[in-house]
Structure formats: C-alpha cells, structure tokens
Amino acid sequence: MTAPASPAKPTKKPDPQYKRPAVDWESRAYWEGAGRGELVLQRCRACGVVQHRPRGVCASCLSGEIEHFVASGLGRVYTFSIVRQNQMPEFRDAVPYVVAYVALDEGPQLLTNIVGCEPSAVSIGMRVRVDFVPVPADPRAATPIDAPLAVPRFVPA
Numbered sequence: 001m002t003a004p005a006s007p008a009k010p011t012k013k014p015d016p017q018y019k020r021p022a023v024d025w026e027s028r029a030y031w032e033g034a035g036r037g038e039l040v041l042q043r044c045r046a047c048g049v050v051q052h053r054p055r056g057v058c059a060s061c062l063s064g065e066i067e068h069f070v071a072s073g074l075g076r077v078y079t080f081s082i083v084r085q086n087q088m089p090e091f092r093d094a095v096p097y098v099v100a101y102v103a104l105d106e107g108p109q110l111l112t113n114i115v116g117c118e119p120s121a122v123s124i125g126m127r128v129r130v131d132f133v134p135v136p137a138d139p140r141a142a143t144p145i146d147a148p149l150a151v152p153r154f155v156p157a
C-alpha cells in the first residue's frame with residue numbers, strides 16, 4: 001500500500017477568513033460604508049476632531065454633534081508586526097500576514113492588515129490605500145442589518 005500523493009502546494013496563500021463584524025449603533029455607518037467600498041470616519045462638528053473607532057460622542061470634547069464622512073482611504077504604516085503563527089482556523093492558512101496600525105491622512109489610526117505585497121516588503125512610513133474584502137452574512141449573528149459588509153485592509157499605494 002502506498003501513501004497518497006501529497007496535494008500540490010497552493011501558489012497563493014489564502015486571505016484570512018474574516019468574520020462578519022458585530023455591528024452596533026455606534027459602528028453601523030462605518031461597517032455599512034465599508035460594505036459600499038468607502039472608509040467612513042467621524043468628525044466632531046463642535047471641535048473638528050476626526051476620530052476612529054466610531055463613538056456616540058466626541059472623545060475629545062464630549063459633544064454629541066458627530067458627523068460621518070468618506071475619508072480618502074490613504075495613509076502610512078505607523079507600526080506593524082508579521083504574524084507567523086496563528087492556530088485560529090480563520091487565519092491558520094494565511095500566515096505569514098501583517099497586522100499594522102495605519103495612520104490615516106485624516107489623523108486617526110486604524111488597526112488593520114497590510115495585503116497585496118510580501119510581508120517583508122512592508123515598512124514603517126510606507127504609503128498605503130484602503131482595500132475592502134466582503135464578509136459573508138452570518139445567520140447566527142445578532143447583527144441587526146442585512147446590508148453587505150466588508151472589512152477594510154490596506155495595500156501599497
């Protein structure tokens with residue numbers, strides 16, 4: 001008896017399998033924007049601060065006068081790490097991958113992945129632009145919306 005031939009190695013490693021995000025009233029505009037291919041941030045009408053993560057009030061002056069706007073989707077890698085081990089089924093086949101804080105041109109930082117290049121090509125200060133990967137609906141999720149959602153990540157600009 002002979003062992004079965006091992007399967008051919010894939011030529012491209014798969015993306016992480018992102019789960020559908022837990023959407024709440026504060027983050028709904030952000031996630032729905034991502035589903036449309038837009039990076040939506042918040043700006044305080046009282047003091048002008050741009051903030052991320054989404055909140056019901058301004059984290060700087062506590063005003064409730066918050067507006068949403070579509071950001072440029074451009075920024076720079078502020079810092080990053082290359083993940084070489086992850087036994088979570090959603091990420092196991094995606095290693096090595098890059099987790100990074102991207103400093104958006106509008107000011108806030110976003111914790112995200114850098115994709116579209118080899119991890120060894122990522123550097124601090126590197127210009128990046130947003131890219132979106134759709135996430136499938138999770139029939140068990142308590143998410144109260146049916147809109148298509150996506151996860152923002154970044155690619156070299």
Ligand SMILES: [Zn+2]
Nearest residue numbers: 044047058061
């Ligand atoms: Zn404010």
